[in-house]
Amino acid sequence: MNFKSIIQSKVTKNASWLIGGRVYNMVLNFIVGLLTARYLGPGNYGLINYAATYTTFFASFCTLGINSVIVKNFMDHPDEEGETIGSAILLRTVSSFLSLLMMLCITMFADKGETTTHLVVGLCGIGVVFQVMDTLNYWFQSRLQSKYATYATMISYTIVSAYKVWLLVTEKNVEWFAVSTSIDYLVVAIVLFIMYRKHNGPRISFSKRKARELLQSSYHFILAGLMVSIYGSTDKFMLKQMLSEADVGYYSTAVSICNTWVFVLAAIIDSLYPTILQAFENKKLFERKNRQLYMIVFYVSFLVSAGFSILANVIIRILYGTAYLPAAMPLRIITWYTAFSYLGVARNAWIVSYNHQKYLKYLYVGAAITNVILNAIMIPHWGASGAAAASLVTQISTIMVFPVLIKELRPNVKLMLEAIRFKDVF
Numbered sequence: 001m002n003f004k005s006i007i008q009s010k011v012t013k014n015a016s017w018l019i020g021g022r023v024y025n026m027v028l029n030f031i032v033g034l035l036t037a038r039y040l041g042p043g044n045y046g047l048i049n050y051a052a053t054y055t056t057f058f059a060s061f062c063t064l065g066i067n068s069v070i071v072k073n074f075m076d077h078p079d080e081e082g083e084t085i086g087s088a089i090l091l092r093t094v095s096s097f098l099s100l101l102m103m104l105c106i107t108m109f110a111d112k113g114e115t116t117t118h119l120v121v122g123l124c125g126i127g128v129v130f131q132v133m134d135t136l137n138y139w140f141q142s143r144l145q146s147k148y149a150t151y152a153t154m155i156s157y158t159i160v161s162a163y164k165v166w167l168l169v170t171e172k173n174v175e176w177f178a179v180s181t182s183i184d185y186l187v188v189a190i191v192l193f194i195m196y197r198k199h200n201g202p203r204i205s206f207s208k209r210k211a212r213e214l215l216q217s218s219y220h221f222i223l224a225g226l227m228v229s230i231y232g233s234t235d236k237f238m239l240k241q242m243l244s245e246a247d248v249g250y251y252s253t254a255v256s257i258c259n260t261w262v263f264v265l266a267a268i269i270d271s272l273y274p275t276i277l278q279a280f281e282n283k284k285l286f287e288r289k290n291r292q293l294y295m296i297v298f299y300v301s302f303l304v305s306a307g308f309s310i311l312a313n314v315i316i317r318i319l320y321g322t323a324y325l326p327a328a329m330p331l332r333i334i335t336w337y338t339a340f341s342y343l344g345v346a347r348n349a350w351i352v353s354y355n356h357q358k359y360l361k362y363l364y365v366g367a368a369i370t371n372v373i374l375n376a377i378m379i380p381h382w383g384a385s386g387a388a389a390a391s392l393v394t395q396i397s398t399i400m401v402f403p404v405l406i407k408e409l410r411p412n413v414k415l416m417l418e419a420i421r422f423k424d425v426f
Helices: 003-063 070-076 078-110 115-125 127-142 147-170 174-198 208-242 245-258 263-281 283-319 322-334 337-353 357-405 407-420
Strands: none
Touching (some): 003 115, 003 127, 003 147, 003 245, 003 322, 070 078, 070 127, 070 208, 070 263, 078 115, 078 208, 115 127, 127 147, 127 174, 208 245, 245 283, 245 357, 263 337, 283 322, 283 337, 283 407, 322 357, 337 357, 337 407, 357 407
16 A cells, blocks of 8 residues: 555545544534423523633633644644743643633623623633643544544544433522533543553653744634634624624524534545645645635535524424524524534634635635624514624635635635636546
């Protein structure tokens, strides 16, 4: 077997583990989540998702953008892996504690007098501290050994699902459900570390030089990630502040249904990411691999979204019950968001290869501003459907419109359009 065949075999096996693990997690999470939504009702279910908005919002600050560049750092400096991991974990730990503090301060002000909301946000927020250990996931990813990270998430989802079933059986209140997020991240952290040690991961250390190096290569992603968080979290935050927890619940239901299958796109992108980076020296091959990835992401998303749009009412009535039927229209709209969202994820390999991270902040500043304005206009008139429309328009603008205004990013838009037209894909 030649070198190329060996690499392709590793990529296939890696993708299989990623997809298999995420299928298991998705099925388990969806079933338990469905029962939880029915038990809590739109109001409390919306409250849980509103609290999760805080952790989503601060995710970019917690990661410091390091997750977008760390795989490349492993590949460029294989003899410094332990130093890279240790420096990344320490930086992320500091940022996570600061994020948790900021979450508590914001909810005290924005949700003044709502004691239950404060408690739920705090309990969900603790999870961001444990999340720092997913740095080890990227080490496994760089070695095309994602099955070990898959083990960690499968074990975590199993434990958390069992915990939620116990909550349902014993009829616990919403605060108990908020704890499940933190338990999830804690279990993943423990299992990942055990797997890392078991497979002779390099000794973890910290150095100011490596920390500085990581921040210098990732700081563009921090602002970009923060802007992504703004337009990824604004909808639920503004729905809660302008309308009610129930509207957050309807919108979250639509998003949850859309997310039931995106593990497939994430697995494909994660598995092909290293091979696209490796192909950079051969421009023709590099561009073809990017087109192939974009084509897969777009057309798979298109087919699934068409199905969700047609069957929205039936899906929600069967799965969630008539209480959640107001989520049907938001589902028909937000489902089309997936294709453009994951084109953005797939684009990161191209961005990192050309070292164009600095331009992301301009895209996402524009996107964040656009999303806030659109939500402010649309939510009062169309509620959760308005939030869905605002998110869709913002995502299309971020992937296909705003990059055209930046000369260095136009070639990537061209690659995406060529992929959609099947030009030079094969």
